[in-house]
Amino acid sequence: MKISLKLIGFTAIATLAVIACNLALSELSMAQNKEIDSLKKTSTPKPGANNDSNKAYQVGDRLKPNNQAKLATQETTSKINSFKTISWEELIPTDWDPSADFKNMDLGNFNDADPRAISALQKLRKAWDNAPTNPLLNQQQIRIPGFVVPLDIENGKVGAFLLVPYFGGCLHTPPPPANQIIEVQLAQAQTIKTMDAVWVSGQLESVRSQTELGTAGYRLNAVKVTPYKETNRR
Numbered sequence: 001m002k003i004s005l006k007l008i009g010f011t012a013i014a015t016l017a018v019i020a021c022n023l024a025l026s027e028l029s030m031a032q033n034k035e036i037d038s039l040k041k042t043s044t045p046k047p048g049a050n051n052d053s054n055k056a057y058q059v060g061d062r063l064k065p066n067n068q069a070k071l072a073t074q075e076t077t078s079k080i081n082s083f084k085t086i087s088w089e090e091l092i093p094t095d096w097d098p099s100a101d102f103k104n105m106d107l108g109n110f111n112d113a114d115p116r117a118i119s120a121l122q123k124l125r126k127a128w129d130n131a132p133t134n135p136l137l138n139q140q141q142i143r144i145p146g147f148v149v150p151l152d153i154e155n156g157k158v159g160a161f162l163l164v165p166y167f168g169g170c171l172h173t174p175p176p177p178a179n180q181i182i183e184v185q186l187a188q189a190q191t192i193k194t195m196d197a198v199w200v201s202g203q204l205e206s207v208r209s210q211t212e213l214g215t216a217g218y219r220l221n222a223v224k225v226t227p228y229k230e231t232n233r234r
Helices: 005-027 030-042 077-081 115-129
Strands: 140-154 157-164 182-190 197-205 209-211 214-216 218-227
Touching: 140 182, 157 214, 182 197
Parallel strands: 182 218
Antiparallel strands: 140 157, 140 197, 157 182, 197 218, 209 214
């Protein structure tokens, strides 16, 4: 059976992210720790409570891009079909291997005080900040689900945010690779909270931008941002 390099790359990103987060936990700022603790509390359903499905995500959870059933009841088919629904895997070039520079490192056995761990983390951050984008998606009208990390907040409304593929992304260090972060610009500010699960539709561009929370490899001028509602979530 032929295994896609892209799938291997996506799996490697997830594995390296877990290891890197463990190595970098001591570097979290007090504000980030408070944010993560808050997210953990809101992601744990209370017994007997009528919980929204978006409140039940745990750090590391991902959304399903093919889950369109409930959304289709909220938007007309023509509006949905005007944008191509893509997965986060498609943002990764087929020939990019995120683990290429770390194949000879036993990252799992490093501890926080090990100089090799600090060096490996710095190397990983540099490699991921420069992660290449998929040129085939440049200037394409796309639609993708993800989690919100606000960048520009004024009067309680968000004018720009980072869209990340998993719950907690960019609140831990290091952030995901640049090709797994989308900077979303809104024509009109909206009321959106940190780690809200949303669908974002608009034109995707291969534009790299550096923020305090991570380097985004893509920019998307949002035409529509709607809540992501996952049916039959357990």
